[in-house]
Amino acid sequence: MTAPDYGRAFGRMRRAAGQPWRDYTRHAFVEGMKDGSLPRNAFLHYLRQDYVFLIHFSRAWALAVVKSETHAEMLAAVATVNALVAEEMQLHIGVCEASGISRDELFATPERPENLAYTRFVLEAGYSGDLADLLAALAPCVMGYGEIGARLVVEATSESYRGWIDTYAGSEYQSACKAVGELMDQALTRRIGADFESSPRWERLCRTFCTATELEVNFWQMGLTP
Numbered sequence: 001m002t003a004p005d006y007g008r009a010f011g012r013m014r015r016a017a018g019q020p021w022r023d024y025t026r027h028a029f030v031e032g033m034k035d036g037s038l039p040r041n042a043f044l045h046y047l048r049q050d051y052v053f054l055i056h057f058s059r060a061w062a063l064a065v066v067k068s069e070t071h072a073e074m075l076a077a078v079a080t081v082n083a084l085v086a087e088e089m090q091l092h093i094g095v096c097e098a099s100g101i102s103r104d105e106l107f108a109t110p111e112r113p114e115n116l117a118y119t120r121f122v123l124e125a126g127y128s129g130d131l132a133d134l135l136a137a138l139a140p141c142v143m144g145y146g147e148i149g150a151r152l153v154v155e156a157t158s159e160s161y162r163g164w165i166d167t168y169a170g171s172e173y174q175s176a177c178k179a180v181g182e183l184m185d186q187a188l189t190r191r192i193g194a195d196f197e198s199s200p201r202w203e204r205l206c207r208t209f210c211t212a213t214e215l216e217v218n219f220w221q222m223g224l225t226p
């Protein structure tokens, strides 16, 4: 199955990331959701950590509003903050409530170091850089799950994790991935130039993207060790 098209900058950074991208999108945790072999307690542990992750990740997208230079950039960043807080986190709240974990318990989940390392890396990329640096750190999260969802909705052989798969394969999440891909292309063109892959900044942006990808791999691994 060919991966969805989320724009030029993302496609090039994904290719440059190489094996870590494959390790992320084909991790044992992902394959366990595909065939239903992932233990439920590992999934719930992951989901609780991911709720905490999304709180900090929403803050990083709010920073993208701060780092915007045009109204169009602000609109795209605001839409993503809203999609995270108003839509994606509802999956976590709903699944946890159905499993007897209250909202208060969910919110009070102690943060694992793998989680902390990832979100603070993304925030730091934004604090110390411009919107292009921040988007390079944000993109693996947004588009990686889009790619995983699009594959698993076709390949899953079990119904156990259908709710999770449908959230990321669904049209709302897929549209968000495309919108972020367009934002990346426009933000890089505006700040670096149309030929952004030839600029001296390109290698560093790819390194940021690759580090965020490796932190995604660590996050799945953390999910397997409740």
Ligand SMILES: Cc1ncc(CN)c(N)n1
Pocket: 050, 053, 054, 088, 140, 141, 142, 145, 216, 219
């Ligand atoms: C760790 C992680 N990475 C990505 C996503 C998808 N927004 C997420 N919910 N959590």
